[in-house]
Amino acid sequence: MTVLKVRHLTTYRYRRPVGFGEHRMMFRPRDSYDQRLIEATMTISPRPSALRWVHDPFGNAVTLVRFDRNAEELVFESRIAVEHFPDPIDFQSEERAKTYPFSYAPEETPDLAPYMVRQCPDPDGELERWARRFLRPGQDTPTGRLLMTLTAAIGESFVYNRRTESGTQDPLTTLRLGRGTCRDFALFMMEAVRSLGFAARFVSGYLYVPTRDGPRHLGGGSTHAWVQVYLPGAGWVEFDPTNGIIGNRDLVRVAVARMPSQAVPLSGTFLGRAEDELGMTVEVQVTSDDPAAG
Structure with missing residues (x-):
């Protein structure tokens, strides 16, 4: 068993403050016998006016957020930790x-x-x-x-x-x-x-x-x-x-x-002119707590 930690940072930037439509996130891992979620935090800026969780038709955890303020930057930072159990494959099928x-x-x-x-x-x-x-x-x-x-x-x-x-x-x-x-x-x-x-x-x-x-x-x-x-x-x-x-x-x-x-990790809309959009950056870091895994 190894503990794997993931930091997923997404930043949207705009020329001027813009409004935001609903955003949909799929960051929370699926719990199973081969991976167990032990920690999950989410930081969003600007702060959402509403946040709720749903399960989609496949049983995935989906986060839906809404905003009531304008901003020049929209940031989502997800941090998770899972216990990971590599499952040896020997194709023991019927x-x-x-x-x-x-x-x-x-x-x-x-x-x-x-x-x-x-x-x-x-x-x-x-x-x-x-x-x-x-x-x-x-x-x-x-x-x-x-x-x-x-x-x-x-x-x-x-x-x-x-x-x-x-x-x-x-x-x-x-x-x-x-x-x-x-x-x-x-x-x-x-x-x-x-x-x-x-x-x-x-x-x-x-x-x-x-x-x-x-x-x-x-x-x-x-x-x-x-x-x-x-x-x-x-x-x-x-x-x-x-x-x-x-x-x-x-x-x-x-x-x-x-x-x-x-299964798009993050999607949503902004309320403004097309030329207001300056782009998006994504940073993902996956690290292990197991010294032998480094």
Whole structure:
């Protein structure tokens, strides 16, 4: 067990005092057997006039805030600490799911169905053809090996680059450009495995970058994104195509969703002219209390 601490600072700046619409935050991690939230604080400036918590359709904790004053700067600082329990992945799935293809059980299918439906256009089957390259023609393919190979192939075949623009590019753009952000790679993998009949969902959170691992993981210093794939008997298993991570090692899970747009860490509006906006800065620090992890 390791205690991971996250400081997430977002600052919006404007040329003159502006008003603010409602802002929506997804900063509070999901409690589970492999990560336990032990501390969470939020500092917002200017002080909100109203704040409330809700659970979204996926069970994520969402904070909604409103403001009644104008300001030239809007600052959100989230600090969290979680007990992190790395979950060793040995793909102890049910026997029927150890090789691909397999079918989900009738009692699971209605709940998994929304995560199996492809959400992005692939009119000529380009993405599906890419995914099927990792199958063994005419033979069953070990499920764990298939997903591990596909995860590694994304990290090795595409170039990671940060992008300041909001949003996520569609999978065909990622395939054709050969580059993208962690959110792009997560959506790409999610749609690729869905084309093979897997249930998959998008995960937003944070990445711890331990110096003991030598080269830095890609995506450190900002929010991070990866994928969960549902395997009967193993449940939702983490796959980070940006870094080739299988399982939850170094990953702090905040939100899960069917699509990336449903798991945006922070969103909102301001009331003013477009030219008033000077930009946004984001700083993320993930540290460990475990001396051996440094």
